[in-house]
Amino acid sequence: MMALCAKRLWRSASVGWLLSVLLGWLALVGVAQAQTQELTQARASVTVNGATTIQNLQLPYHWDRFNKGQRGEAVFDLPFDLPESPVDPWGLYLPRLGNAYEIWLNGTLLQRQGDLLNYNGADYARVPRYVALSPALLRSSNLIRVHIRADVGRRGGLSALVVGPQEAVYAAYLRNYHWRGTGSLVVMAFSLVVGLMALSLWVTQTAPDHAGRTRRDPLYLFAGLAELFWTLAVSDTLIENPPVPWPWWGALQVVVLGAWGVNMALFCVEVAGWGRRPAALWFRRWLGLLMAASVGMAAWALGGGEPLALTLWYAVLGATLLSFGVFFLWQALRQASTAHRVVAVALLINVLFGLRDLYVFRINPTYAANTLLRYSSVLFGLGLGYIVIARFRTASAQARDLLATLAARVSQKEVELAESYRILEILAREQERTAERTRILRDMHDGVGSHISSAIRQLQSGRVSQQELLQTLRDTLDQLKLSIDTMNLPPGDVTALLANLRYRLEPRLAASDIELQWGVDLLEPVRRLDAQAMRQLQFMVFEALSNVLQHAHASVLRIEATMTPQGTRLRLVDNGCGFDATAPLRKGLQSMRERAQAIGATLSLHSTPGQTVVEILIA
Numbered sequence: 022m023m024a025l026c027a028k029r030l031w032r033s034a035s036v037g038w039l040l041s042v043l044l045g046w047l048a049l050v051g052v053a054q055a056q057t058q059e060l061t062q063a064r065a066s067v068t069v070n071g072a073t074t075i076q077n078l079q080l081p082y083h084w085d086r087f088n089k090g091q092r093g094e095a096v097f098d099l100p101f102d103l104p105e106s107p108v109d110p111w112g113l114y115l116p117r118l119g120n121a122y123e124i125w126l127n128g129t130l131l132q133r134q135g136d137l138l139n140y141n142g143a144d145y146a147r148v149p150r151y152v153a154l155s156p157a158l159l160r161s162s163n164l165i166r167v168h169i170r171a172d173v174g175r176r177g178g179l180s181a182l183v184v185g186p187q188e189a190v191y192a193a194y195l196r197n198y199h200w201r202g203t204g205s206l207v208v209m210a211f212s213l214v215v216g217l218m219a220l221s222l223w224v225t226q227t228a229p230d231h232a233g234r235t236r237r238d239p240l241y242l243f244a245g246l247a248e249l250f251w252t253l254a255v256s257d258t259l260i261e262n263p264p265v266p267w268p269w270w271g272a273l274q275v276v277v278l279g280a281w282g283v284n285m286a287l288f289c290v291e292v293a294g295w296g297r298r299p300a301a302l303w304f305r306r307w308l309g310l311l312m313a314a315s316v317g318m319a320a321w322a323l324g325g326g327e328p329l330a331l332t333l334w335y336a337v338l339g340a341t342l343l344s345f346g347v348f349f350l351w352q353a354l355r356q357a358s359t360a361h362r363v364v365a366v367a368l369l370i371n372v373l374f375g376l377r378d379l380y381v382f383r384i385n386p387t388y389a390a391n392t393l394l395r396y397s398s399v400l401f402g403l404g405l406g407y408i409v410i411a412r413f414r415t416a417s418a419q420a421r422d423l424l425a426t427l428a429a430r431v432s433q434k435e436v437e438l439a440e441s442y443r444i445l446e447i448l449a450r451e452q453e454r455t456a457e458r459t460r461i462l463r464d465m466h467d468g469v470g471s472h473i474s475s476a477i478r479q480l481q482s483g484r485v486s487q488q489e490l491l492q493t494l495r496d497t498l499d500q501l502k503l504s505i506d507t508m509n510l511p512p513g514d515v516t517a518l519l520a521n522l523r524y525r526l527e528p529r530l531a532a533s534d535i536e537l538q539w540g541v542d543l544l545e546p547v548r549r550l551d552a553q554a555m556r557q558l559q560f561m562v563f564e565a566l567s568n569v570l571q572h573a574h575a576s577v578l579r580i581e582a583t584m585t586p587q588g589t590r591l592r593l594v595d596n597g598c599g600f601d602a603t604a605p606l607r608k609g610l611q612s613m614r615e616r617a618q619a620i621g622a623t624l625s626l627h628s629t630p631g632q633t634v635v636e637i638l639i640a
Contacts, residue, residue, distance in 0.1 A: 056107075057185030060099040060165065069093035081117070081180040081388035084171035089328060092140050097167045097179055103159060111154040112190035114183040116197055116389040118167060119146030120175050125166040126158050137170045141267040144175055147258050148202045151194040153187070174271055174323040174331075180389040201391055205258040208395055212255065215402040216248030222409070240291035244405045247284035251398050253277045258395075268323035275319035275331065276312070282342055282375075283308040285368070285401055289349055292364045292408065293357065304345070311338055335379050339372070346372040360408045367400035473497055496567055499525055510555050513546035515589055515639070518559055519582055526566055530578060533570055535595075538579035547589055547639055554620040558637070561613045561624070565593045565635045568609060573597025573633060588640035599628040 061080045066073055069091045082097070113124070113131070121135025122145065131152045134145040165184070171177025183190055223241035254277045257263075263270035286308060295301045315334060322331030346368045353365035374393040381390045510518055519541050530537050550558065569578055575597030582591050606614065610626070617624035617637065625636040 057183060057189050058101055060101055060182040060184060063097040063099045063179070065098075066096040067093065068095065080182070082178045083388040084169075084177040085174060085328060086388075088171070090173060090325070092171060092173050094137060094168070094170050095179075097169075099165045099167070099182060100163065101165070101184060102162050104161075106159055106161065107156050107186070110156065110187045111159060111185060112187045112194070113152040113154055113165070114190045114194040114197075115150045115152075115167075116180040116183075117146055117176070118150065118169055118179045120144045120172050120177045121170040123166075123168040124150075124152055125168075126154065127160065127163055129158055135170065137168065140170065141172050143262045144172070144267070145261055146176055146178075147261065149194055149197045151191060151198075154184070172267060174268060174328060176388070178388055197391075201258060204396060205255050208399060209252050209255045209259075211399055211402060212248045212252040215405060216245045216252060219245030219248060219405060238291075239296065240288060240408070243284045243288040243291060244401070247281050247288060248402060250277050250281040250284065254281060255395055268320070271323040272316065272319035275323075275334075276315050279312055279315040279334075279338060281398075282338055283312055285371070286342060286345055288401070288405075289345070289364055289368055293349065293352060293361050307341070311341065332379075332384070339376055339379050342368075343372045343376065360404075360411055363407050364401070364404045367397075367404045370400055371397045495529060496570075499529070499563075510552070510559075511546070512552055512555060513548050513550040514544075514555075515547060515550070515558070515582060515591070516541060516544045518555060519562070519580060519591070522559070522562055522566065523580070526563075526570075529570060535569070535575055536577045538577065540579060540581040540583075542583050544582055544584055544589055550620065550639070557616040557620045558622070558639075561616050561622075561637060562591065562593070564609050564613050569593070569595045569597065569633075572600070575633075585638075588638055591637040591639075593635040595633050596631055597633055599630045599633050602626045602628045 063078050063080055063082070064075070065078045065082065066075050067088075069088055070093070078097070080097075082095070084093075084095070113126075115124075119135070121137050121139075121143065122133070123130060123137065124132045131154075132150070134150075135143045165182065167179055167182075169177060169179060183193060219241045223237050223239075223245060226241065227235045227237055229235060254274060257270075257274050265273065287305065290296055290301050290304065311334075315338075318330045318334040322328050322334075346365075349361075350365045350369050353362045357365075371394060374397040378392045378394050381387050382392070510521065523537070523539065527537055566578075569575055573595050575595035577596045579594045580592075581594070582589070584590075613635075614624050621640065623638040623640070625634075625638070627634040627636070
């Protein structure tokens with residue numbers, strides 16, 4: 022129980038302490054804000070063209086509004102009183118002043134920026150200024166003096182000053198600085214990145230047009246140029262020393278701002294898909310005319326001291342973009358793509374903010390106001406990002422569909438190809454069987470059929486002896502056996518072929534009193550001799566052996582087969598009566614020569630009484 026009470030007391034004490042700290046901080050902030058003063062009353066000494074006037078003014082003082090087309094300088098004296106001298110540091114916050122300036126407090130120079138005598142030089146009126154005030158410089162009655170140099174058309178002058186304790190004044194300064202300075206830097210970086218990415222997409226993303234020519238998407242080109250122009254326009258806020266002298270730098274900023282608006286309008290035209298319409302051509306020409314007029318109007322306003330000319334040009338450009346924006350939005354509300362509607366909202370917001378800035382800075386100038394168009398322009402970059410992502414998603418979906426379709430087609434083609442292979446295999450087997458039947462029939466016709474036909478003719482003639490008829494029938498039988506044997510011969514094995522012939526014909530040679538001498542070496546297979554070539558070679562050798570048996574009247578037959586550098590050489594040598602090798606070849610020898618040519622072999626015949634040589638060289 023005691024522990025529980027102690028815990029409750031501890032919690033109550035902690036809450037009380039936190040409340041006391043919070044109330045104390047709020048009290049300090051309230052005291053600081055109560056001590057803060059806004060100085061709006063000033064006694065000014067204004068010098069224009071050598072003439073000086075002294076007058077009491079109500080700040081802010083907009084130089085271009087009170088001294089149109091004139092340059093000069095002014096000294097502002099702003100007194101303020103304090104009930105007591107402060108102990109803590111104070112601060113002085115100036116939302117806008119310049120173009121060059123000096124700030125004094127009670128005769129002490131606090132800050133100086135720029136050359137007060139060098140007109141059209143550096144410009145320090147772009148961002149707010151803060152000056153720390155030492156308590157030692159403050160009195161009960163104080164005088165702040167601000168001396169400025171003002172150029173033509175550069176928004177010189179002096180806004181109301183804020184003086185007070187450092188906490189409150191510096192916080193107000195930071196809010197304004199972040200809004201104008203840091204915000205501008207962020208917008209610059211964003212626009213630069215978006216612009217470079219858009220231009221890189223324009224360079225790399227190509228597609229064929231209706232005529233087959235390579236075409237780049239102008240949407241990315243206009244968006245990239247607009248963002249880069251806007252980067253240059255916003256950079257003016259942070260550039261105190263422009264690279265080109267005034268007023269040309271100011272004229273360049275006008276042209277850049279116009280180029281941004283024109284390219285954004287053309288970007289919207291491409292988003293809506295109106296690029297090929299005749300009205301789009303006339304719209305582009307009108308925008309080009311406005312861009313050409315911007316140079317002359319800017320030079321007239323900034324160099325000739327006629328700000329109304331620039332106001333008129335801004336008004337025409339704003340009216341053009343507003344009219345286009347209304348039409349663009351109306352079309353988006355009717356029936357359009359999501360990208361069209363997103364860009365339509367961005368365009369409408371930018372046009373409205375642009376008209377607000379036109380009123381604030383041109384029609385009813387407010388000296389210390391900040392532009393809103395600078396930040397609303399980011400919406401175009403976000404819209405472009407949405408378009409790129411949407412296109413990427415569409416392209417990815419199309420790629421997935423294409424891959425799925427391709428995979429389905431490949432699978433279908435694989436099935437069809439497998440079926441085709443199956444049919445081809447069946448056809449190949451059938452063709453092999455047909456070829457084999459054809460070969461057998463041809464062999465039977467050329468070999469067995471020819472011998473049987475000879476036997477029939479012999480019988481029909483009545484003049485053949487029984488021995489001759491028997492020889493013919495034996496040749497027929499041998500030819501039939503050899504035709505069957507050739508089905509099992511290994512391709513290229515010449516040794517096996519000769520051995521098979523020896524097995525079949527040696528009994529007939531012995532019966533005819535012909536001595537067979539065997540000089541066949543173990544030969545390496547001839548790879549190029551397939552089954553068909555082996556059959557051709559068998560017919561050649563069989564024909565040579567048949568001639569020996571039937572016509573040579575030989576007693577010795579020698580069969581040789583050796584490997585030579587020229588190839589495999591076969592020789593059949595007999596000691597018969599021989600024949601005239603120069604006479605026209607008979608049917609059997611002519612058939613041998615044709616078969617040799619068919620297998621790429623060389624046939625040589627040499628015959629004299631007592632020796633006949635048939636040589637076959639297979640290279």
